[in-house]
Amino acid sequence: MRAFDYHQVADSEQAIEQAVRRRQAKYLGGGTNLVDLMRETVERPQTLIDVTRLSRDIDETAEGGLIIGAAATNAALAGDARIRSRYPLLSRAILSGASAQIRNMATVGGNLLQRTRCAYFYDVATRCNKREPGAGCDALEGFHRYHAILGTSSSCIATHPSDMAVALAALDARIHLRGPEGERQLAVTELHREPGERSDLEAELQPEELIVAVELPPLPMAVRSEYRKVRDRASYAFALVSVASMVELDGETIQNVRLALGGVGTRPWRAWRAEAALRGQPATEATFAAAVDAELAAARPLPGNAFKVELARRLMIAALSQRLSDARNGGDA
Amino acid sequence: MSALDKGRSGDNERSGDNQPAGVALAGDYWRPEGRPDPLSEKGRIGIGAPLSRVDGAEKVTGGARFAGEFIFDGMVYAALVYSAIANGRILAIDRREAEAMDGVVLVMTHENAPRLNTPPVFLRSPNGAAGDDHPIMQTDRVHWNGQPVALVLAETQEQADAAAESIRVDYAAEPAMIDFELAKAQARQPDNVLGGPAEITVGDADAAFEAAVHRIDATYTTPRHNHNAIEPHALTLAWVNESEGEGETLRIHDASQCVDLAVASLAEVFGIDAAQIHITSPFVGGGFGGKTLWQHQILAAAAAKLADRPVRLALSRKGVYRVVGGRACTEQRMALGADENGRLQALIHSGVAAMTRHNNLPEPFFQATKCLYAADHIRLSIDVADMHMLANTFMRAPGESVSTFALESALDELADQLSMDPLELRARNEPERDPTSGLAFSSRHLLEAARSGAERFGWSERSATPGRRREGEWQIGLGCATATYPYMRMPGAAARITLTPDGATVGIAAHEMGMGTATVQTQVAAARLGLPVEKVAFHYGDSRLTGSVLAGGSQQTAAIGGAVIAAQRALVAELLALVGQDSPLSGLAPDEIECRNEGLGAIGDGSRFESYRQILARAGRSELSVEADAAGSEELANWSMHSFGTIFCEAGVNGVTGEVRIRRLLGSFDCGRILNPKTATSQFRGGMIMGLGLALMEETLFDPRSGRVMNPSLADYHVPVQMDVPEIEVMWTDIPDPHTPMGAHGIGEIGITGVGAAVANAVYNACGKRVRDLPITLDKLL
Amino acid sequence: MQWTINGQVREAEVDFRTSLLDLLREQFQLSGTKKGCNQGACGACTVLVDGERINACLALAVQYQGREITTVEGLAERGTLHPVQAAFIEHDGFQCGYCTPGQLCSAVGMAGEFERGLPSAVTQDLAAADLEWSRDELRERMSGNLCRCGAYNGIADAIAASLGKEVVR
Missing domain, CATH: 3.30.365.10 (Aldehyde oxidase/xanthine dehydrogenase, molybdopterin binding domain)
Structure with a gap:
C-alpha cells in the first residue's frame, strides 16, 4: 500500500472542502473494500478523507419514507425496526452479504460505491480495462463464473457485487449527493453506469461528489418484499444470482411489480423489461415466463457464466410465484 | 448428545476390577x-x-505464540515480489524507487542474493523437505508464475510492502506448458509413486473388463486444491551467536510440520552444520501437508544474513498461493467389470495428474484402489503431466481424498446398474487379503464399521430410485462411500x-x-x-x-x-x-x-x-x-495396514437453483484404538469438513493462459463456513490393531476420504444427476 | 494517537497505513488477534470495538482512535476465563487454535447482537420483535469466522453452552 494522508472530517462540507484541496483524494467509509483494494495496489489514493463521522441517522421523511445517513453501517440499516417491517427485502439483502463483522464496519455510501470482485481487476499483473482503460480484459476468455450476462460490453463483464444496491434499485431509492457545486439527487438506478468502452467510470458522480444520504420513498407493497440470493456456499459469498422482488395484485391482475437482479449485471440490475411485461397482466406462470424471457433476451452469456441465464430465469419465476402466493395470503404476511 | 456418546465403543466404562x-x-x-x-x-x-486439550488455555486466551509473533531485537520485516510469467528470464529489475523509500533496509534479487545450494527435495532425498529443486534466487530464470523474484526488508511491514510493490521487473517470456489439456497429451509415467511402481497389474484387467457382463467406464476429474491453513506461513529468524567461538546459529521460529527435515535441508542450502540451525514450532496454525520447506524460509534466512538483521517474514494469503504448492489436479479413468452377482472381475484405475519436472510427488490416486476391493484382475497406473507451475505437494490424504471420489462414485454407478444396495456391493467385494500385495490385513473391520454406521444413519430408508424424496423445492438423497487411508510409521x-x-x-x-x-x-x-x-x-x-x-x-x-x-x-x-x-x-x-x-x-x-x-x-x-x-517399522512389510470407514451423507439438492446442502453426515471408522475420543472426534469431523469442501466448492483456479492462480484468497477460494456444516456424527469400532503401538492408527487424514463420493452419490440419489467433475457446483445440477 | 485497549489507554504514533490488526500485533504485542487473510475473508482478526465485532485487518488504526477495543486477551477477567473461553476448551471448539481468538470475540459480539434483537439472513420473520435462537441462527451468525481445521461443531456447541441456550440442532 502506498503512503497517504489521512483527514477525518465532521460533516460533508468539510469533506468536500478537503477533497477539492487534495490531489487524488478518496472518501473512506468503513474501509472494507477500499483498504483491501489499496493493499492490492488497485487503488492508490494520495489522501483519504474519513467520512464515517457524517450522519448515520435514519429518519422519517415528510412523504412517509426514510432517509438514511450515508455513514450508517450496513448492520444498523439491516437491524432498523422500520426497515425490517416496511422494507424487509433491504434488510434481507444486507444480511445476505458479507459477514456480521463486515456489516458492522461497512457504510451505506461505501457499499453503493464498492468495486467489482473480478479476479482480473484485483490482480495488477493481468489486463483489466477497468483498472487501466484500453489495456484489454482477461476475464472475457478467462474465469468469469461470477461475471455479468447483462449490461456487458466487449471491454468489461464485471459485476457490481452489492446485495444492498439491488434491493435499493428495486425500491427506487434516491441518492442524495453533495459536491462542490452543491446538492442534487439521483435515482439509485441511475447511479451506476454500464461499462461501454469506459468501464473505469463506474458511477455518475462528479469529481469530489459525495453520497450523503439514501432516501427510501414510501412503498406499501414493499412490506411483502423479499431478497433471495444464490451462491457457492451457504453463507459469506458473493451472489451468483440474486433476486429482489415484490408484487401488488389487483384481483388476479398484476397491478405493480418490482424486480431487480444481483450477480448478473454490470450494475445492480433493475429488471425494467420484465416489470413492463408483467404490469397489468394476469398473474400466471405464462406471464411470468414471458416477462422473464423479455428481460433475459438481452443476456450475453459466456462459456463460464452461461448457467446464469437459466438460473436467473428460474429464480425470477420462483420469486414471482412466491410473491404471488404471499399476496394472495395478503393479510397474513 | 455429546460426541462421546456417539462413539459406540463402550470402552469408556472402565471397570476397576478388570483394570490391568x-x-x-x-x-x-x-x-x-x-x-x-x-x-x-x-x-x-x-x-x-x-481429556481436554493440554494447550487449550493458551489457545483461548491468546497466549499461544505462533511463529510470526516472536520478536528479535532489531528485527526487520520482509515482503516478496512474485513473477508474473510462467517461464522465461528476468531481463531487468528496477529497484531504485524501492531502495530510496523510507525504512528500506535491503532489496534482494538474484543479482545480490548470497550463494545458496539447491535444497534437497521431499521424497527424493533423505534430508529433503523442499517442495522442488529449483535454485532459489540464484539465476535470472523464472520457473512458474508467482516465483519470488525479489525480497525487500524494511523497518516496518507497511514500508516493506510498499517497496515491494514499487519494484518493476522486465521479463523475456518463453513458451510455457501451462494448459493441463495440452500437458496431458505429453504425459509420462513417473519413475515411482511414493517409492513404488507407477503401474500395478494383477492378471489381465483389460481383457476381463471387455468380457464382463456389467461394466462402468467413466472419467472423473478433480481440480487443484490449496491447503489454506488459517495461519499463513510465517517465520521469525535471526543468525545469532549463542556462545563465544561457536559460530553463528540460525535460530528460526517457524510454522512447520517437519522441524527436523527442515533443519537438514537448510543445512545443505547454507552449507553449514545441522547443529548450527535451531527451529522451534510449538504452535502451528494448521498444516494439512503445506507447512514444509518452501522458498520463503530460505529467502528470509538469506536476507537476514545479507542485511545482518533478524527478519520476520509473514506470507500474505496471496503469497501462500504463489510459493506454497497445493494438491494437483487429476483426471482418472475408472473401469469396473462385474459379474451378475456384483463380484468385481476387472478393476482399472488409471489417469494423469499435473506435476513438474522438479519435484517427485505424483498425486498417488491409486493408493486406495490397491487395497479396497477383491477383483480378479486389476490394473492401476498413474501418469504425470509436466507443467510450468509451482510444484504441487501433498495435501490431506494425498491420493485417497481424490481417488476415493472416482472409485467410490464408480461403485455407486455399478450398484445402480446392478440394482443392488451400494453397501451390499461393497460387502460382496470385501477381500480376504490385500488384492495387490497379497499380504494379510493387520486389522480390517470395514464391514463392521459400515454395518454399524448404516444402522445409526438409517441407511435402510434410502430409496434405490433417485428423486423419490422431496421437501418443497428440495430433493433429498442418501449416499455412502468407503473411506480409507494407510497406516504408516x-x-x-x-x-x-x-x-x-x-x-x-x-x-x-x-x-x-x-x-x-x-x-x-x-x-x-x-x-x-x-x-x-x-x-x-x-x-x-x-x-x-x-x-x-x-x-x-x-x-x-x-x-x-x-x-x-x-x-x-x-x-x-x-x-x-x-x-x-x-x-x-x-x-x-x-x-x-x-x-x-x-x-x-x-x-x-x-x-x-x-x-x-x-x-x-x-x-x-x-x-x-x-x-x-x-x-x-517391520510391521509394514508383514501386513497390509490401513484404516477404513464408511461415510454416509444426506444431501438436499434445490430443484430450482441446483444448490446442494448437506443435511446429515456420518462417519463410521475402523482406525484401531481411539486414544482420546474428544480430540479424535474433532480430527474425523475436521477431515470430513474438508471433504465437504472438496465435494462442493474447493478449486484453485489456474489460468491456462498465464499459469497464474486467479483466486489466491479466502474470499475467492471457498472453504466451508459454519453454515455449510451440519452436525457431524462420528463413531468407531475401537478394535485395536495388534501390530501397532497402542493398537492405534493415525486418524488425521482418513476423514477427508470418501466424502467426495458420498456427497456425489447422495446428490445422484436426490436428483438423478451424476456429477463426475469436482466440485459439485450448482451449475452442474441445473 | 490513542486507543483504549482491554481497558487500558495505549498510545503510539503509527503509519496511517497501519491496520488496527497490525497495531495490536506489532505495536502492542497483543498477538492474540490473528492475521489469516488480511482482507476481511476469514474473521481470524475479529475484535470488539465498543462491543461490536469487526475485522481488525480492514480497519485503519487511525480511524479507531479513542475507541474501546477488546481483544481475546481482554476476555478473561482477573485470571478467570470468560464462559465462552471455558466452553471452547470443554467442547473442543478448536484444533490448531489460530482462528480461535477471532471465533471467541465474534461469539461475544454475536451474543450482544442477538440480545439487541438484530436479525440474521436466516431469521424467518424480519419484522418480528423477538428472536428465537436456533442452531441455524448460530451457524449463520458465526459464518464470518472460517475454521480450516473444521472445529465448527465444537464451536457451535461451545457457544450454545456458554450462552446457556438450548439450541435445536
Missing part, C-alpha cells in the same frame, strides 16, 4: 508372532479418556524420557498443528509410565529434541508411540541398574517389570514395588534421562 494394574514393556508387536502393545488392551487408565523416530521425583518429561521432535498430538501423547506417556497426566509433560516442535518425526502420512501417533515404547524400555533398564540390592525390585529383569502407581513393580507381584521417587532418592539422583530409537 500396570504397563509391562511392549514387545515385538511388529512381528507376526509378537505380542501386542499392552496399551492396546481395553480398559487402560487414561487411554480412551476424553516412518523411520527416524526417537524419544527422550526425563524422569524426576515429580514426574516425567517426554521429548520428541514431533508436531502439534491441532491434531491433538500434545494432549494424546501426554495421555499415552502417562499411561505407559504409570503416572497421572498432570505429572507428564510432552515436549515437541523443537528440532533440538531427539528424533525426526514428520507430521504427515497420519503417522505421528504411531511413530511417537513406537519411540516412547523404546524409551520406556531404556528407562526401566536404567532404573533397574540404579535400584541396588536393597530394593524390592532387585534382581528383576526389564521384562518382569511393569510401570504402575508412579513407579516400577514386579508383574504379578503387588508386594514388589518401588516408586520412581524412591528409586531416584536411593540413587541420589535428581533426575534420570534416557533416549531411544523406535524399532524399525
